[in-house]
Amino acid sequence: MEKHVVVIYPHPDDEAFGAAGTIRTFRNEGVPVTYLCGTLGEMGRNMGNPTFANRETLPEIRKKELIDACKVLDIDLQMLGYRDKTLEFEDRKEVATHLYGILKELQPSLVITHYPGHAVHPDHDAFGAAAIEAVRMFDEAERPTVWAQAISLDHVEKLGEPDVKNDVTGVFKKKLETIMAHKSQADGMLAKMKQEKVDIEESAKARLGSEQFYTWDYNA
Amino acid sequence: MEPIQIEKLQNEIDQFANKNIYVHLETTNGAYASHFDNNAYNVGAFIRNAKVSFDHGKVVGAGTKYRVGLKLDIGWIYAEGVNQYEKNENGQLLMAGHDREGRLMVALQLSESPFQY
Numbered sequence A: 001m002e003k004h005v006v007v008i009y010p011h012p013d014d015e016a017f018g019a020a021g022t023i024r025t026f027r028n029e030g031v032p033v034t035y036l037c038g039t040l041g042e043m044g045r046n047m048g049n050p051t052f053a054n055r056e057t058l059p060e061i062r063k064k065e066l067i068d069a070c071k072v073l074d075i076d077l078q079m080l081g082y083r084d085k086t087l088e089f090e091d092r093k094e095v096a097t098h099l100y101g102i103l104k105e106l107q108p109s110l111v112i113t114h115y116p117g118h119a120v121h122p123d124h125d126a127f128g129a130a131a132i133e134a135v136r137m138f139d140e141a142e143r144p145t146v147w148a149q150a151i152s153l154d155h156v157e158k159l160g161e162p163d164v165k166n167d168v169t170g171v172f173k174k175k176l177e178t179i180m181a182h183k184s185q186a187d188g189m190l191a192k193m194k195q196e197k198v199d200i201e202e203s204a205k206a207r208l209g210s211e212q213f214y215t216w217d218y219n220a
Numbered sequence B: 001m002e003p004i005q006i007e008k009l010q011n012e013i014d015q016f017a018n019k020n021i022y023v024h025l026e027t028t029n030g031a032y033a034s035h036f037d038n039n040a041y042n043v044g045a046f047i048r049n050a051k052v053s054f055d056h057g058k059v060v061g062a063g064t065k066y067r068v069g070l071k072l073d074i075g076w077i078y079a080e081g082v083n084q085y086e087k088n089e090n091g092q093l094l095m096a097g098h099d100r101e102g103r104l105m106v107a108l109q110l111s112e113s114p115f116q117y
Helices: A014-028 A058-073 A092-106 A122-136 A155-159 A169-181 A183-195 A200-208 B006-014
Strands: A005-009 A033-037 A076-079 A110-114 A145-149 A164-167 A210-215 B021-028 B044-052 B054-062 B065-072 B075-082 B084-087 B093-098 B104-111
Touching (some): A005 A092, A005 A122, A058 A076, A058 A183, A122 A145, B006 B093, B021 B075
Parallel strands (some): A110 A145
Antiparallel strands (some): A164 A210, B021 B044, B065 B075, B075 B093, B093 B104
């Protein structure tokens, strides 16, 4: 059983779409989980549908949504205060050292983050790379396992099949509830599904029912 | 935010003329544009808290399509595609254009004090 799981993603809602089922499964087993959320998604384009947010109110709205989502998941949350869309321009080593400082305190057995170069959004790639560098700073004997999530269209072709495939259909209601907590971001997707008259839970389950990761190889 | 009424917005823009103001200007088609459509190309530009002063500003357009231009001493600022605006409780003038799904495509914002950063 894992001792402590730390999730490192840059945006409020990355945890919901990417790993909510995995996280909730760990919580059901009694494993402590902490989410290190890099930014408040200040630059998000989704403003709700119909729009209820604007560029200036969005950070505070997304902060509340993030806190609510973490309540649904029953996990600890640390907001790290970076600014959305700027993570790749920060000094990589500085970010990695910042993350290492937090990880050293939390002593996780498992870290979940994005797979650099295969995570589509520049913040995902940059924060994933910094997280992997942060874990590298541990002595090998104390180093937590890293699960890296790839979402690029060609990741299977380039990297092979992910070695971790979590079927999360058993906790799917909680995953959907976590996504819904991010109302400003989920509205557009949900409106589209309603328009297409699809069963939202079934359709979401088909697309989001499996959470997949690559175990990072530090000796490669 | 509410749909642009040209006379009202023009009046709001005029309040910021010939003052030292802070500008937020951005446009983007999103970080996932080419992920969802391989014919798309991701573009975006962003500036926050540029200190400027403009001689005159003007909103032009009709229906749901407007442009706003600000004439500076030594240059210009403009945004195309804004369709909603709001004067918020901090006295900041927010103008933005959204697509049908409510996603922001362009924003031009004026403030007499710096935007939170």
